[in-house]
Amino acid sequence: MTVGTLPLAAERPAHDEPARLLGGLHPDGATVELSEHLARWGALDLGPARTRLVAELEASGLSGRGGAAFPVGAKWRSVGTRGRPVVVANGAEGEPASAKDATLLARTPHLVLDGASAAATALGASRVLAYVPAHLAPGLERAVEGRERIGLDPVPVEIVVAPDAFIAGQESAVVNAVAGRGAVPAFQGLTPIRHRGVGGRPTLVQNVETLAHVALVARFGARWFRGVGTEDAPGTALLTVTGRFESPVVLEAPLGTPLDRLLGLGPDAADRYQGALLGGYGGTWVSLDTLGGLRFSEPAAQARAATLGPGVVVLLARRACPLAEVARVVRYLHAQSAGQCGPCVHGLFDLERAVDALAFGPRALGGRLEPVLDACALAEGRGACRHPDGVARFVTSACRVFSAEVAAHLGSGPCRSASAPGVLPVPGTRGSAAGRERPRWAR
Numbered sequence: 312m313t314v315g316t317l318p319l320a321a322e323r324p325a326h327d328e329p330a331r332l333l334g335g336l337h338p339d340g341a342t343v344e345l346s347e348h349l350a351r352w353g354a355l356d357l358g359p360a361r362t363r364l365v366a367e368l369e370a371s372g373l374s375g376r377g378g379a380a381f382p383v384g385a386k387w388r389s390v391g392t393r394g395r396p397v398v399v400a401n402g403a404e405g406e407p408a409s410a411k412d413a414t415l416l417a418r419t420p421h422l423v424l425d426g427a428s429a430a431a432t433a434l435g436a437s438r439v440l441a442y443v444p445a446h447l448a449p450g451l452e453r454a455v456e457g458r459e460r461i462g463l464d465p466v467p468v469e470i471v472v473a474p475d476a477f478i479a480g481q482e483s484a485v486v487n488a489v490a491g492r493g494a495v496p497a498f499q500g501l502t503p504i505r506h507r508g509v510g511g512r513p514t515l516v517q518n519v520e521t522l523a524h525v526a527l528v529a530r531f532g533a534r535w536f537r538g539v540g541t542e543d544a545p546g547t548a549l550l551t552v553t554g555r556f557e558s559p560v561v562l563e564a565p566l567g568t569p570l571d572r573l574l575g576l577g578p579d580a581a582d583r584y585q586g587a588l589l590g591g592y593g594g595t596w597v598s599l600d601t602l603g604g605l606r607f608s609e610p611a612a613q614a615r616a617a618t619l620g621p622g623v624v625v626l627l628a629r630r631a632c633p634l635a636e637v638a639r640v641v642r643y644l645h646a647q648s649a650g651q652c653g654p655c656v657h658g659l660f661d662l663e664r665a666v667d668a669l670a671f672g673p674r675a676l677g678g679r680l681e682p683v684l685d686a687c688a689l690a691e692g693r694g695a696c697r698h699p700d701g702v703a704r705f706v707t708s709a710c711r712v713f714s715a716e717v718a719a720h721l722g723s724g725p726c727r728s729a730s731a732p733g734v735l736p737v738p739g740t741r742g743s744a745a746g747r748e749r750p751r752w753a754r
């Protein structure tokens with residue numbers, strides 16, 4: 312099942328698995344209206360959410376879909392009790408290679424809003440906030456108004472606009488943005504957002520895809536949820552695929568599906584692609600061999616020292632220079648840092664310079680990769696948020712997977728494709744094949 316901008320040519324994703332969140336969407340990209348949503352799924356009875364939903368979520372094994380794959384039931388159990396909680400539906404989707412949250416918000420917003428209301432009921436929350444990019448706010452506003460007219464949500468949903476920035480969706484940045492401060496991560500100390508977040512109150516920040524799954528667990532229960540997927544990764548998840556089809560595509564598949572089947576990769580895959588990026592720009596590059604042997608699940612990715620992050624795969628075509636791609640993305644990621652901690656201010660600056668040299672002027676490195684790897688080591692593990700760690704992982708995995716290109720650049724200078732326009736989506740960059748590429752319906 313594919314949605315989003317369906318590839319027009321013969322190259323369609325090969326798999327045809329049952330979809331949950333994306334099943335029954337309008338092929339033309341129109342929003343599933345409230346009446347259609349209720350006809351498809353039935354009204355959400357929030358009664359059981361007061362008593363049973365947290366246990367049901369624990370039994371379901373649902374994990375967060377915003378990048379860290381944290382177990383949802385355990386997270387809800389650990390929300391603080393000093394003051395009535397705040398629930399935030401996080402739809403910021405700062406990752407440029409992801410479009411799945413925008414897909415849900417634009418095309419099936421009521422699943423997300425049902426999940427948010429279920430969370431508010433289960434936790435006894437007194438505020439529900441939907442944190443979404445500006446271009447999605449008007450559509451969501453209409454959806455919220457429709458629900459208000461029939462009294463569907465126990466707590467009114469407030470919409471807060473998320474800035475279009477890579478780190479705007481990090482949970483302490485979300486709390487800052489809601490408070491009217493800059494959407495930059497905060498130094499949390501030992502007190503998590505779950506105890507002290509929006510307005511100093513216990514706060515649940517949950518990705519919008521996670522909440523859409525919650526809406527279905529609340530209706531059909533844990534057993535139903537576990538009907539597909541694997542023991543350690545139950546259910547389905549969304550995946551944004553870039554570089555494989557004519558334009559980025561959002562897929563839904565049961566977790567555990569072999570990735571090569573999901574992506575429709577044939578025996579010629581290694582001739583066409585030189586590597587794949589899993590998990591987006593805070594993720595990990597893997598070889599085509601590794602990709603071919605992977606199943607679609609976070610535990611499977613972690614077993615190969617990778618992560619699927621918010622559900623992102625980018626295939627890099629043979630014609631591109633991987634080191635130039637990496638350099639352009641690192642420039643963007645450095646510019647996106649809040650510039651408030653040492654690893655971002657100094658570490659990412661040094662890293663950007665070293666990776667730039669590797670891609671475009673390797674003579675400056677005197678034939679050594681160490682300046683790049685040293686800058687990665689300096690950036691890692693010391694910021695207030697995981698942003699510098701993600702950038703370091705992105706670069707070190709690239710150096711490993713593209714070791715032949717690294718040796719060629721260091722030995723004989725940049726290849727010809729290094730000066731060609733980039734192919735990875737880098738917001739605000741002219742010449743990038745994609746810009747901030749979103750499927751057409753999501754614009």
Ligand SMILES: Cc1cc2nc3c(=O)[nH]c(=O)nc-3n(C[C@H](O)[C@H](O)[C@H](O)COP(=O)(O)O)c2cc1C
Nearest residue numbers: 375376377401403404405480481482517518521697
């Ligand atoms: C740099 C950075 C950026 C992030 N951006 C997002 C984002 O855009 N959307 C999101 O849902 N989570 C994002 N996260 C993860 C959030 O901090 C948080 O873990 C998540 O929203 C929780 O929801 P989940 O448990 O449902 O995944 C980001 C984390 C980091 C470190």
Ligand code: SF4
Nearest residue numbers: 649651652655694696
């Ligand atoms: S590590 Fe970087 S992005 Fe994260 S809070 Fe510090 S300066 Fe900001």
